[in-house]
Amino acid sequence: MVKNVFIGIDVGSVSINIIAIDNANTVLYSSYNRTEGQPVSSLKKALGDLMNSLDAGWRVQGIGTTGSGRQLAGLLVGADIIKNEITAHATATVTFHPDVRTIFEIGGQDSKILILRNQMVTDFSMNTICAAGTGSFLDHQSERLKIPIEQFGDLALSAKDTVRIAGRCTVFAESDMIAKQQYGFSKAEIIRGLCEALVRNYINNLGRGRELTPPFIFQGGVAANKGIKAAFEAEIGHEVIVPRYYNVMGAIGAAILAREYIANTGRTTAFRGYAALESSFKPTSFICNGCANVCEVVKVMMDDRVVAMWGDKCGRWSNSIVVA
């Protein structure tokens, strides 16, 4: 039986998430892979896994990319739509939880609060300047404490007591943690303290002046951490829902947006299929001396063909590409 599927790809700082959905938003395939610093090869591998597991009767009708690596990923796969992660996350969440009013999203290198009313984003904020309280910092601490990140949450919940950790800045948080270790607090107590510090910092920083009303949805890779979820519930005094596909919501949003785009425009998908797996990418950069701006221009070559020029302010280079 022929079935239409839509693919969504979220290329973040820490992970690459790929999902496939059908017309009814049923998630047919979902994968969460760490990038390990090599987004392009990780993406190709993850995409290869997806293609191999698609049933023979499934037809890819649309594909969307999101996340901080959305532009490059979009070029590689031939995306129909390239969307920022804030819109993508909101799209996915309202699909599964239409009554949502507040979304907490914590990913690898950024964290966001989204405020929604009547299924529309009415306000959002994103961490500025500092990455305190994001997944990368938790990763770093799990490595330092020699506790796998998957066990972080359970360990935090097992603590009977908590310690207060300064969560404003990761550097200070770490020295505070070390000091508390040296006082003799257990790892479990320190991790619980850390979870609470991160949530406190998050609400302080992003919630500033905003009215946070339930239902609350908590998503992003960090939502796997039960300790953080518990800390959120303690901080705001209300139940926090972690959706089933919490760690691939961005990708689901991208797939939904791709489907809407195809439906609205009546176009056929630009998906490159297996060709995407064989392409090689080579970015180079140079300094343009055309004017006083002295832009750093990034030139991306795909299979010996220039596919993108980014970074120039005047369009001198980016306009020279006929097919973007």
Place this chain on the structure above:
Amino acid sequence: MKVTFPYMGPVLAYKKLLEAVGHEVIMPQKPTQGTFDLATKYSPEFLCFPFKCLMGTYIEALEAGAEAIVTTGGDDNCRAGFYAEVHRRILASLGYNVQFFVIESLFKHPRDFIGSIRDLKGKYSWWHALGTIHFCYDLIAAMDRIQERIRILRAHEKNKGDFTRAWRDIEELFDTCYDRQDVRETEKKAWKILHSVPVELWDPKQAMRIGIVGEIYVTMEGHANQEIEETLAAMGVEVVNSQYVSHWLKQRLQILPWRKSHMEKIIAKAKPYLKLDLGGHEQENIAHMIDYWEKGLDGVIHLMPFACMPELVTQSIIPRISKDLGMPIVSLALDEQRGTANIQTRLEAFLDLAMGKKIRRAGVPGLAAR
């Protein structure tokens, strides 16, 4: 004397002004990466971004031969009032012996103001100096009018960068003006150039129009705000900027008591949110936000240097304004960091949000399909 000044707003007019009273002008260069490198090296880490930009600009101009710097003062709570003195000390410690002409407010410190004008004009008559100021005001006002229009049209240009190039040509034309008659004629030519740039046809009802408010330097200068206006234009967004030197001058130099500037008319809108003047443009910015919403703009982007005191106050009032009016407002803090990914994401998400609001507010059909 070889003089220079900060790179901000209509630098051409400052040059005209100083040349008319017999100074040789070393034109400040538009800051580049090299300027920021110099700036961060020689500025205290926690000082605001505009201070650093000026620091770098000054060093470059002094290297090019400048002997004196003309800049503005201030005595409000904003740190800008201390800029000149701190710059002077840092430059002295680097071995540059440079004279500063600091122009203070005409109404708060009339003696200082007149004193610094007297020093600058030298042997030229007061009549000549006043005439030159009048001519420069006309020049700035004419250039501001053109720029205001470019900010709308640029969203619809057929070839990316056309209006930026046209603006460069127009600036060169204005550079040949020497009296008010020249300005009038050049402005006519400038409008002709502007109308000859090819644009896509657009439906004014569907076009997104976003206001930009914030601290004056980062709001005015593309190099300090990652060229936000051009980024927005590339996404098809018309821009209304709140900061123009001519508006500022009109407000400050308005001596006829029965005539009111635009700002005096709208400033009352800010009072329910902020009663005090904190020394920056915070009340003006709040008034602009409300005024823009009433005029039908689709949202506001608020720009501030990281850790700017007056604008931090605005930033913390924004959620209330946004809630009261239902208006999309986003606040961006800027510093010497040049990565664009973060700002790009915020802008895209903000425009999605504003578009959703626009559809509901105006009920414009056909927008949803885009």
